Amino acid sequence: MHQNKRKAILVFAILVAPVILLRLATAAYPIGQTIWLSMTDTHLFESEHAFVGLDNYRNLFADPEFRSILGFSLVFIVASTLLEIFFGLLIASLLNTKFKGRFLARTINLLPWAIPTIVAAYAFQWLLDDQFGMFSHWISQFTGMRPSVMSSALNARITLILVNVWKNASFMAIIFLAGLQGVPQELYEAARVDGAGPLTRFFKITIPMLMPLLITMGMFFLIWQLTNFDLVYGLTSGGPGTATTIVPLNIFHEGLIFFKFGYASAISVILMVFVAVLGLVGVWQFRRFDY
Amino acid sequence: MNNLKSNNNSVNKGALAQKLFMYIALAIFVLVVIIPFYWLMKASVSTPEQLVEIPPLLFPKPVLDNFQTLATQLPLTQYLLNSIIFSGVTALATVFCCFLAAYAFARIPCPGSSFLLWALVITMALPEIATIIPLYRMLGAMHLLDSLTGLIFVMTSVLTPFTVWVFIPFIKQIPISIEEAAVVDGANLWTILWRIYLPVMTPAIVTMMIINFVNAWNNLLYPLTFSVTAKSKCMSVAITEVFQTEVPWGQPWHLVSALGVVMVIPVLVLILSSQRAVVRGLTHGAVK
Numbered sequence: 001m002h003q004n005k006r007k008a009i010l011v012f013a014i015l016v017a018p019v020i021l022l023r024l025a026t027a028a029y030p031i032g033q034t035i036w037l038s039m040t041d042t043h044l045f046e047s048e049h050a051f052v053g054l055d056n057y058r059n060l061f062a063d064p065e066f067r068s069i070l071g072f073s074l075v076f077i078v079a080s081t082l083l084e085i086f087f088g089l090l091i092a093s094l095l096n097t098k099f100k101g102r103f104l105a106r107t108i109n110l111l112p113w114a115i116p117t118i119v120a121a122y123a124f125q126w127l128l129d130d131q132f133g134m135f136s137h138w139i140s141q142f143t144g145m146r147p148s149v150m151s152s153a154l155n156a157r158i159t160l161i162l163v164n165v166w167k168n169a170s171f172m173a174i175i176f177l178a179g180l181q182g183v184p185q186e187l188y189e190a191a192r193v194d195g196a197g198p199l200t201r202f203f204k205i206t207i208p209m210l211m212p213l214l215i216t217m218g219m220f221f222l223i224w225q226l227t228n229f230d231l232v233y234g235l236t237s238g239g240p241g242t243a244t245t246i247v248p249l250n251i252f253h254e255g256l257i258f259f260k261f262g263y264a265s266a267i268s269v270i271l272m273v274f275v276a277v278l279g280l281v282g283v284w285q286f287r288r289f290d291y
Numbered sequence: 292m293n294n295l296k297s298n299n300n301s302v303n304k305g306a307l308a309q310k311l312f313m314y315i316a317l318a319i320f321v322l323v324v325i326i327p328f329y330w331l332m333k334a335s336v337s338t339p340e341q342l343v344e345i346p347p348l349l350f351p352k353p354v355l356d357n358f359q360t361l362a363t364q365l366p367l368t369q370y371l372l373n374s375i376i377f378s379g380v381t382a383l384a385t386v387f388c389c390f391l392a393a394y395a396f397a398r399i400p401c402p403g404s405s406f407l408l409w410a411l412v413i414t415m416a417l418p419e420i421a422t423i424i425p426l427y428r429m430l431g432a433m434h435l436l437d438s439l440t441g442l443i444f445v446m447t448s449v450l451t452p453f454t455v456w457v458f459i460p461f462i463k464q465i466p467i468s469i470e471e472a473a474v475v476d477g478a479n480l481w482t483i484l485w486r487i488y489l490p491v492m493t494p495a496i497v498t499m500m501i502i503n504f505v506n507a508w509n510n511l512l513y514p515l516t517f518s519v520t521a522k523s524k525c526m527s528v529a530i531t532e533v534f535q536t537e538v539p540w541g542q543p544w545h546l547v548s549a550l551g552v553v554m555v556i557p558v559l560v561l562i563l564s565s566q567r568a569v570v571r572g573l574t575h576g577a578v579k
Contacts (some may be wrong), residue, residue, distance in 0.1 A: 008401060010387075011395070012401040012404065015391040015392060015394060015395035015399070016392045016395045016396070017389070018387075018391040018392070018412065019388050019451045019455060020411070022444075022448035022451060023411060023414055023448055023452070025429075026426060026444070026448040027414045027422065030422035030425035031417070031421075031422060033422075033424075033425035034421060034422055034425055035324075037424065037425070042293035042526065086399060090316075091397075094316055094317060099317070105317060105320075105321065106320075107566060108320075108321055108325065109324070113560050114505065114562045115509075115558060116509035116526050117511070117552055118509075119551040119554055119555055120327065122331075122530065122547050122551060123327045123328070123330060123548070126330065126331070126542075126544045126547070126548065127327055127330045129541070131345075131540070131541075132342060132344075133347075134330055137345070142492045148523050166327075170324075174574065175573070175574055176572055188312075189524070195530070198309060216298065226384065226418060227419060227420065229419070229420055230511045230512070233531075234511075234531070248420040251421070252420060253421065255424050256423065256427070261428075263425050264308060268421040268422070268423075268424070271418055271421050272418070272421050275417070275418060275425050276416075277415050277418050279413065291563075
């Protein structure tokens with residue numbers, strides 16, 4: 001028996017080894033390395049680097065630009081996630097009703113999720129082009145003004161969030177739709193017999209039944225949006241100025257354009273701390289709802 | 292009687308209004324999703340002159356010149372091949388490693404196994420960008436920068452937590468009595484994995500291969516950071532490079548769009564051909 005147990009452990013170790021070794025090499029080790037680098041002034045082209053303690057962090061938090069990037073990142077993830085939950089629920093409810101061509105509509109819903117983010121970013125940049133884009137053409141037809149979507153900070157920020165919602169609400173809807181299909185149909189029938197309208201049914205049945213899923217997906221999306229790089233890179237490149245820069249693009253600029261490895265690593269650590277905090281809240285919620 | 296009738300009537304009216312409202316919402320939804328696609332497709336078959344016409348041409352006579360231009364100006368076949376190898380090998384490698392690991396997590400009792408699984412799954416939350424600098428240095432030290440091997444190595448690792456997470460419930464669904472019966476018949480682990488679990492798991496495995504293939508295909512950050520020459524550049528990097536070339540009216544949207552279409556088509560074919568399975572795979576972890 002004892003030997004059997006030993007053998008089981010050995011087999012277990014062999015089977016999980018590829019995955020665990022991969023994760024150790026490309027996740028665990030780099031995390032440690034990032035934390036170490038964040039306390040140095042390492043630069044790609046300078047061979048000498050020194051331990052600088054928390055200087056990078058001090059400089060970062062003293063930098064008003066970084067503070068505003070951090071601020072907008074928070075606005076970006078919260079606004080995006082709330083809107084994605086809202087539209088995700090709307091789309092899912094719509095696709096859960098019976099109508100002709102429902103399968104086709106569900107297929108269409110997969111499109112924004114499936115296509116490469118960078119392609120979506122360019123498609124929208126072109127659609128919103130202030131001279132030759134269709135969007136600005138329509139707006140100018142109605143109002144006589146040509147909107148320049150990308151040139152003011154506020155417009156660019158709103159655009160970025162809306163395009164992000166376009167890209168990700170469909171994924172939210174896929175999950176919610178699966179959740180809705182698990183809600184017993186009798187509940188709706190009973191409510192209909194009692195004279196509850198569609199809105200009442202939505203707020204009294206759909207929302208409460210989906211609540212655990214809403215919260216889990218909300219937390220998951222908050223974290224996931226924090227890692228958003230492709231869309232910002234492709235749609236606005238973080239501009240005008242740094243108005244639409246969020247933390248990942250900031251790391252990319254500092255680390256891989258200016259090669260300030262130490263400084264960029266400090267930003268990475270801050271990002272990881274954010275993710276960890278959100279993750280812990282998520283786990284806590286998870287338990288609270290016993291889901 | 293009269294009362295009942297009018298009541299019925301108003302219910303009908305309400306239902307009709309609901310239906311109308313639903314179809315309007317549906318139409319808006321479909322338009323909002325489709326318009327950017329249409330705009331991309333349209334630009335990919337337009338000449339540059341047609342693109343700068345005001346008002347915008349909605350239905351130009353399609354020309355395929357842009358695809359030809361791309362093929363002559365870029366090593367397009369090389370990029371396509373790189374993308375296919377990168378995504379294909381990544382998908383295969385992920386599914387292979389995760390099948391083994393998921394079996395171990397689901398079926399072999401081992402002290403610390405649930406902690407290990409937990410540790411593995413939380414790395415899903417790790418932002419790709421946060422570890423990009425150490426990875427860049429690591430791949431550099433291993434002489435794996437600007438190589439497909441390096442890209443595959445990193446991407447495979449990134450996709451493993453989710454794949455394991457999806458596989459475990461699939462394995463647990465399979466009655467353990469089948470395995471026990473096979474053990475009594477003298478089957479070894481290899482036979483059990485290949486003859487019992489693999490056939491039953493095939494739908495889940497194919498689904499995850501498609502999802503992981505698309506994930507790798509769509510990935511921008513790693514090829515953008517680690518690839519230097521055409522030797523390892525993928526389609527996602529190619530499109531950013533075409534975008535950065537300047538033309539008098541801004542960006543060469545006709546070429547960007549054409550490349551975008553080339554990049555989107557394989558993804559759509561894959562996803563749409565296996566729509567039900569993909570949706571099941573995606574929702575398996577989240578919805579019980």
